[in-house]
Structure formats: C-alpha cells, structure tokens
Amino acid sequence: MTTTPMAPLVPSFVQNSWWTPSDPDGGTSVLDANTGEPLATVNSDGLDLAAVVEYGRTVGQRELGKLSLHERALKLKELAQFLNERREELYEISYRTGATKIDSMVDIDGGIGVLFTFSSKGRRELPNSNVILDGPMEVLSRDGSFAGEHIYTRIPGVAAQINAFNFPVWGMLEKFAPAFIAGVPTIAKPATPTGYVAEAMVRLMVESGILPAGSIQLISGSARTLLDVLDYRDMLSFTGSASTASALKSHKNVIDGGVRFTAETDSLNAAILGPDAVTGTPEFEAFVKAVTTEMTSKAGQKCTAIRRNIVPAALVDDVVKAVGERLDARVVIGDPRAEGVTMGALASLEQLRDVRGAVEEMIAAGGEIAYGTLDAPVVRTMGGEEKTVDAGAFMSPLILTWDDVENQAVHSREAFGPVSSVIGYTDLDDAIHLAAMGAGSLVATVCTNDADTARILTTGIASHHGRVHMLNRETARSSTGHGSPVPHLVHGGPGRAGGGEELGGIRSVKHHMQRTAIQGSPNMLTAVTGVWHTGADRVIAGDPEFGAVAGAIHPFRKSLAELKIGDAYASPLRKVSLEEITAFANETGDTFYAHTDRAAAEANPFFPGIVAHGYLLVSWAAGLFVQPAPGPVLANYGLENLRFITPVPDGDSIRVTLTAKKITPRVTDEYGEVAWDAVINNQDGEIVATYDVLTLVEKEDTTYANWGK
Structure with a gap:
C-alpha cells in the first residue's frame, strides 16, 4: 500500500527554541493556494x-x-x-x-x-x-514644593x-x-x-x-x-x-x-467620487485607478480594500464601464510564479468558498453582477498555459450594482476578495449618509478637486473612519494609496472596524505603556524622570549674586561624561540701552512701533514705552552664556517653547539662567543632545522670557582638548 508523506510541520518558536508536538499526527493541513498541493501541517497540541x-x-x-x-x-x-x-x-x-x-x-x-x-x-x-x-509639570502647592505630572512606563x-x-x-x-x-x-x-x-x-x-x-x-x-x-x-x-x-x-x-x-476587524471601506470628478477629469481617472488597484491587490484580501464606491448617480454606469475596461486591460489571473500574472489566487480554497458565498448572499439580497463572473476563471499556470483549474483558489474580479443604494447587504456584508460595489448618491449629504451606513470603517477616499467638496465630505465622514484619504490631481502620483496604512499614522477605525488603533508612530508605542500620574517634590520628579524640574536642586556657576557655587564650572565646559542634570549657569546683569534697540531695529528691518515710536508704544496696554525686541533679548542672552572656546558644545540646533512674558524697556537690565534639563546621548554617535532650561529675568527678578536651548555636546571632551595649548 502506498502512503502519502505528511507535509512538514510548521514549528513554533517559544522559550528561545523551536518546538513541535511530540506526536506528529493530527493538526491542520495547509495547501499551496495556486495548485492545491500540500505545503505544511500546523499543530500546537x-x-x-x-x-x-x-x-x-x-x-x-x-x-x-x-x-x-x-x-x-x-x-x-x-x-x-x-x-x-x-x-x-x-x-x-x-x-x-x-x-x-x-x-x-x-x-x-x-x-x-x-x-x-x-x-x-x-x-x-x-x-x-x-x-x-x-x-x-503641574504645580500643586503655593511654594512649588509639591507638584505632579504624567509619565509612561512599559x-x-x-x-x-x-x-x-x-x-x-x-x-x-x-x-x-x-x-x-x-x-x-x-x-x-x-x-x-x-x-x-x-x-x-x-x-x-x-x-x-x-x-x-x-x-x-x-x-x-x-x-x-x-x-x-x-x-x-x-x-x-x-x-x-x-x-x-x-x-x-x-x-x-x-x-x-x-x-x-x-x-x-471587518470594514466596509468607501471611496466617494466628488460631483466635479466627471469622466475625462484627472480625478475620475485617479478614482478608477484606485478602485481597480484595491480590487486586485492581494486579490482584494485587504482590510482596507474599497468595498463601496459611492459616486454621483448619473456616473454609476460610467464608473462601472471604466473600471471594467481597466480590469480587462491590466488583470491576468494565475499562478504568481508565471510570467505576466498580475493577480494571484485567494489564500485558500476555504477563503474562496467564503467569498463566493458572500457574493451569492449579496445577489440574493438585491445586488447585480455588472462585471465579472462567479464561474471559475481562466488562469495562467506555471507552465504558461491558459486554462480553468480545479485546485487553485482563483476568482474573477466582480463589480456589483444596486437599485436600492440603502440595501443593508451592501453596507454590512463584506466579500473579502476581489469584489466591490458601485452605488449612486444624489447630493453630498446623501454621500455622507451612505458612507456612514458602513457603521465604522478603517479608511475612506474622497476624490475631488473642489476644496469645498473635500471639506464637506471629509468633515462629514471623519467621525465614522480611522483615516480619510483625499485624492486629486495633485496627489494622484505621490499618494501612497487608499489601502496602504503607513506607520506614521493611526491604522484602525471606530465601530464595525473594531474601535482600536495600530501604528500611528509613537502613539502606538505608548499603547504598550501605562500612563501614571506621579506627585512629589521637584527633586523627586527629577529623580524619577531624569528631566530637571523647576524648583529642583542645581549646581550654579557664574554670578555669586544669583546663588552661584564658588569654583563651579560653567556647564558648557563639560562633556556628557561630566555634565549632570541640574548643572546651571547664572549670568551677570546686562543693561539695555535705547541706542542698541534702535540699531537692532534699523539693522534687521523690524521697526514695529513698540521698538521705534515712544508715543505709540506708551498707548499700547502691553508696553511701558519703547521696549527691546524679544529676539534681541534672546540674542543678548546667548552672548551672556556662550563660551567662546571650541568644545565640548559642538552646536546649537534650535530653541523650543519660546515665550516672551515681561517687556524690557531701555534702562532695564537682564540676566539669563541656564540649567541642564535633559541629557540624551546618541547611541550611534560620539555626541548627544542637551536641552537647557533658559530663563531671562530683569533686574527685579521678574521673568522676561522662558525657552529651551538645544545643543549637541561631545560624550568625551577630546576633539578640542588641546585647543589653544
């Protein structure tokens, strides 16, 4: 008696090693989707x-x-x-x-x-x-000794x-x-x-x-x-x-x-064709291309595929015809290993039966096949022959149309294969209503070159969708497409689509973390987070009148190996003169009246008279804290969170206090990033401006260690 050898077991990888059942019998057989030949057995018993x-x-x-x-x-x-x-x-x-x-x-x-x-x-x-x-940080006490904030940990x-x-x-x-x-x-x-x-x-x-x-x-x-x-x-x-x-x-x-x-989960995704996107426009062409791509990519087995094409009622026949012609011209069904094949089989014979069964239910409910057939299609085999095969899970692309565009079957039954419906709408409100009948979807496309139409449709359907893809002549070539989630943006959708979110950049990292409110003193918050908080201890170099420690080293002279959170520098005071304000105005062209016209400035409720430019103050502050010698600070690459709070008239003075707030060594480089908390105060201690200074700092002070020697 001849026995058929068992297909190899697909192993599990658990506890850092490969595992298969001790008893090789049983399990589920997996077949080649194109030929029906046994490929593997899956068993986790x-x-x-x-x-x-x-x-x-x-x-x-x-x-x-x-x-x-x-x-x-x-x-x-x-x-x-x-x-x-x-x-x-x-x-x-x-x-x-x-x-x-x-x-x-x-x-x-x-x-x-x-x-x-x-x-x-x-x-x-x-x-x-x-x-x-x-x-x-949220200050929770009058003296700032008790505060709170939120953190994420895994x-x-x-x-x-x-x-x-x-x-x-x-x-x-x-x-x-x-x-x-x-x-x-x-x-x-x-x-x-x-x-x-x-x-x-x-x-x-x-x-x-x-x-x-x-x-x-x-x-x-x-x-x-x-x-x-x-x-x-x-x-x-x-x-x-x-x-x-x-x-x-x-x-x-x-x-x-x-x-x-x-x-x-399941998603009856829609594509809406705007009233302006008539036959012959770039938008109509882009729409037809998107529909055919979504019908045939992965043989329509995509959770983001377009299942409902919502188009102006007068354009239903035009859309069906155009999509059908593009399918005829571009789709060759067959074994993907054969030359010229553009659409392969469904993943399994079971999947083929499920899709055909779904289509039959939709037809029984009132849908009509406007393109394609439920009969087994002619396919191209590995040998290059064109024939009908019994073993593979092949299916023709299908377009359905509906006399009753509110038929529940088109909005609730998904055929997870190369199947899409075309339904007509009367106006934009009707299009929004039909899209919403999907009861929550992963993605919808709005195809129009009219800004008002794009706004009305997108805002109308956004709450029913996880993503809205706006398509027009400007994006037809550059768009990643209706059905392509990108890792930068959220992938998921409300309602029927599952209510979850995947991807979305750093948002999805935080999905795997717990957000926790922490409360304590600024010192304790700093200890937990590794980020300096206002009110926490610091070691100040610079002006003794501002609490500087004798012998403390300017933090700009420290490499990352030496720098600590809370290392700070307090500058001496610098007096502001009218001549300098006027010179800055004339040199830069920033002759806003608050810097040049005393009467107009005094009439403004925000200013006591002519005041220094905010950017002049920030520039002066840099002059007060920078160190001229090379290294270990390599570069200043920007400011964040800049706010101007108290105006500075001529005759006032300013000082700047700089504190190492956050230290981020780069894993692959010999330098890291340091964010400095910068505060400009006037001679009375009032806060003039706050911001973060961002610098790149050497891990070890070696590049310029011998500079000037």
Whole structure:
C-alpha cells in the first residue's frame, strides 16, 4: 500500500527554541493556494501556553529592560537591514499564498519598512531612557514644593498578537515594532493558512542574533486558551473577523481581569467620487485607478480594500464601464510564479468558498453582477498555459450594482476578495449618509478637486473612519494609496472596524505603556524622570549674586561624561540701552512701533514705552552664556517653547539662567543632545522670557582638548 508523506510541520518558536508536538499526527493541513498541493501541517497540541507567557513576562521583560528606548529602536534598524538582504527567499515562500511579486513586496518590504520607520521615529522623538514624560509639570502647592505630572512606563507583561492571513509579514511586524520599542515582549499568533510565511520571517529574525532573548515568540497553530493565561499585565491585539473579536472581547479575563484588548476587524471601506470628478477629469481617472488597484491587490484580501464606491448617480454606469475596461486591460489571473500574472489566487480554497458565498448572499439580497463572473476563471499556470483549474483558489474580479443604494447587504456584508460595489448618491449629504451606513470603517477616499467638496465630505465622514484619504490631481502620483496604512499614522477605525488603533508612530508605542500620574517634590520628579524640574536642586556657576557655587564650572565646559542634570549657569546683569534697540531695529528691518515710536508704544496696554525686541533679548542672552572656546558644545540646533512674558524697556537690565534639563546621548554617535532650561529675568527678578536651548555636546571632551595649548 502506498502512503502519502505528511507535509512538514510548521514549528513554533517559544522559550528561545523551536518546538513541535511530540506526536506528529493530527493538526491542520495547509495547501499551496495556486495548485492545491500540500505545503505544511500546523499543530500546537501540547504547547504550554502558560509557560510561554511566563517566559515573556520574566526573561523577555528582563532582557528588553536592559536596553533604553533608543537602544531598542537602533536594534530595529539593524534587524531591518538584515532582513532587507533576505527578502528574495521570503518572496519565494510568499508566492505559495497566491501573492504576486508586487503583493509580496507590499507585505514583506512594507513590514521591513515599518521597522525602519519606527527605528527612526523612536530615536528622534523619544528620550534615551525608559520613562516618557506626558505633558508639563503641574504645580500643586503655593511654594512649588509639591507638584505632579504624567509619565509612561512599559506594561509589565506580554503583547499577545493574533494576526490575519492576508499580510503574514506586515501584519506581524506592524504590531511587533512598537511593542519592541516600548520594551514589551511579543507573542505572535499568525493565521493558519499563511502562518508558514510568518514562521519563515521569525526564523530569520532569530538567525540575525540581534534581538534579546524573549523579544518574540511564535505560536504556530491553535491558541484558543491563550486568553486564559493573560491578566491585567498583558495586552491582546487582534486582527480578523468581527465575530472572533467579539468572542475574545467577551472573555472573562478581558471583562474582569483587565487584559488590554484592541481589535481591527471587518470594514466596509468607501471611496466617494466628488460631483466635479466627471469622466475625462484627472480625478475620475485617479478614482478608477484606485478602485481597480484595491480590487486586485492581494486579490482584494485587504482590510482596507474599497468595498463601496459611492459616486454621483448619473456616473454609476460610467464608473462601472471604466473600471471594467481597466480590469480587462491590466488583470491576468494565475499562478504568481508565471510570467505576466498580475493577480494571484485567494489564500485558500476555504477563503474562496467564503467569498463566493458572500457574493451569492449579496445577489440574493438585491445586488447585480455588472462585471465579472462567479464561474471559475481562466488562469495562467506555471507552465504558461491558459486554462480553468480545479485546485487553485482563483476568482474573477466582480463589480456589483444596486437599485436600492440603502440595501443593508451592501453596507454590512463584506466579500473579502476581489469584489466591490458601485452605488449612486444624489447630493453630498446623501454621500455622507451612505458612507456612514458602513457603521465604522478603517479608511475612506474622497476624490475631488473642489476644496469645498473635500471639506464637506471629509468633515462629514471623519467621525465614522480611522483615516480619510483625499485624492486629486495633485496627489494622484505621490499618494501612497487608499489601502496602504503607513506607520506614521493611526491604522484602525471606530465601530464595525473594531474601535482600536495600530501604528500611528509613537502613539502606538505608548499603547504598550501605562500612563501614571506621579506627585512629589521637584527633586523627586527629577529623580524619577531624569528631566530637571523647576524648583529642583542645581549646581550654579557664574554670578555669586544669583546663588552661584564658588569654583563651579560653567556647564558648557563639560562633556556628557561630566555634565549632570541640574548643572546651571547664572549670568551677570546686562543693561539695555535705547541706542542698541534702535540699531537692532534699523539693522534687521523690524521697526514695529513698540521698538521705534515712544508715543505709540506708551498707548499700547502691553508696553511701558519703547521696549527691546524679544529676539534681541534672546540674542543678548546667548552672548551672556556662550563660551567662546571650541568644545565640548559642538552646536546649537534650535530653541523650543519660546515665550516672551515681561517687556524690557531701555534702562532695564537682564540676566539669563541656564540649567541642564535633559541629557540624551546618541547611541550611534560620539555626541548627544542637551536641552537647557533658559530663563531671562530683569533686574527685579521678574521673568522676561522662558525657552529651551538645544545643543549637541561631545560624550568625551577630546576633539578640542588641546585647543589653544
């Protein structure tokens, strides 16, 4: 008797090693989406999920905690560079899911691009520490001895991430990247039909040797009891169907146990064509291109795909015709490994049955097929033949039209494949109403070149959508597209779309952190945050009349190795003369009357007469604190939070006090950034101006150590 050899098991990666069940029998068989051939078996029977979670909470938390936010962000860049060199082998695996080369680039290159983006934003926008400040200090006592503020610190558990089948790489990395920067270990659970692609990516991540132990674990197979072992320390991020999300959301550990839960689910995304975007306009052309792209990219298996095209009623036939002609001209269905194929198979035969079943329900409810067929399409095989095949999960693109544009089926039933509907609206209010009938979506496109139309539609639908993509002739070439979430912006949506948020730059890092109000003295707040707070202790050099310590060194003469938070400098007083104010006005051309016309200035309720320019005061302040000799301060690269508070008339004097507020060493450079709290006072101690001075300072004072010797 001949037996068919079992397809290889897709292993899990848990507790820093690869794992497969002791009993190889059983599990779920995974097929090549294009040929129906067995590819792999997925089985997690016997996997100790409690031990997996505990490993993340202990080893993963400990090892990630040894690194700062910047150090973790830098590791993402190193990982992205490593993976960039191994993309081709991932493409070869991805073809088996029905993804074309372009589809695979969106998934694989897009996922790697997320790592690059988060690495850059993490190092640019976050402190080189593990505490993030949220907002300014709030003084809670009259004498300033008691204050409060908010901080973010990482949650103490794991980030369990259940991902969808359509983007096995991007979907995993867009969740992993912000969790990793936050310092929270990931437990990834990919969807079974394409989990072998996610496993290949995790294998490369492990082989790189870049990630600390426990950073990522992978569950290949069922994880139905995962929520049973999570608690308030952990979070669960889910991408998939609304029904599954609802079941997870109702779990006792979410309702009563405090597990953080976020979901991205079904979405009946819309594209609205403005009344001005008639046939022949650049906007009409851009709209048709966007619709066909979203129908065929990943064979329409995108949570952001356009499902409802809301167009002026008079243009319904024109849109259907134009989209159909573009599909005819550009779509070749078949095995992605065959020459010339532009749209591959759906991810599985089960998915094909689900999509066809959804379309049949929509037709029964009143939809009509205006383009395409439910019959098996002619496809191009690997050998280059054009024929109908039984094994692959291939489907023709379909356009549906509706006599009743408010039919619930078009606004509530999603066919998760190359299927889109065209419905007509009467006016802008009607278009907004139809878009809102989706009951919450991830994204909508507004296609118009009329500013008023763009404003009315965008503000009208914004509260129903996580993202609104405005498309016109100005962005037709540069836009990343309707269906392409970018890591800089929030990805998620209200209502039916799940009510969660993913990506969004540093916002998504903070999703993996706890915001906590802390209260105490300025010294204690400084100790916890690593940022100097007004009223905290400092060591002042400079003018003894302002509390300077004898022998204290000017902080600009200190490298990062020597500089401490609270190191400060108080300058002597500098008198302001009318001649200098007039000269500055004439030299710069800033002859605003408050600086040049005494009578007009005195008539102004804000000024006592002619006053010094604010920028003149800031320039004088720089002259009062700078040190002329080179190093260790390398450059001043800007000011932040500048406020002018008290006018300075001629005859007054000013002094500046500079305090090292925040020190941020750069991981990859021999220098770091220092933010200095700067306060200009007049001779009576009144505050004239406040701002932060930003400088680049050497880690070690070596470059100019022998200058002048």
